[in-house]
Amino acid sequence: DWLLGAAQRGEVASIDRVKRELREKDDQIRHWIDFHARDLFRPETASTGTHMTSVAAWAANGSYTPAATAEFLRKADAFLVAHAMDGGHEIVTLEKPAPGATNKIKIPDACAAHGVAWVSPYELLRRHGARLVL
Secondary structure, rough: OHHHHHOOOOOOOHHHHHHHOOOOOOOHHHHHHHOOOOOEEEEHHHHHHHHHHHHHHHHHHHOOOOOHHHHHHHHHHHHHHHHHHHHHOOOOOOOOOOOOOOOOOHHHHHHHOOOEEOOOEEEEHHHOOOOOOO
């Protein structure tokens, strides 16, 4: 309920590419998205594409393996960073930085390279005073 309310108020959002990834499996998340999350996902813009060029160049010219770069660019992660760059948004992720890694590009590392803030979901919920009700 908190997430849906925050999305309706414009306090949180994601992008359509994340929605597509989450809908790939026929599970509870897919059904929740289909029935409840209309206000949560935003389309890409032309300026997001411009930032995506920068993110892709950074990934390709870094110390990452070609497979790590390809996976990062194939998934929504890179587009999420580009969208955040475009709108000055903060990314919410469970990933932890791994600056010396070569086999996987982590969202926090891409954020750091592009001046994008990131936060854990737990910190986001704390900031907004969200509470779990059992």
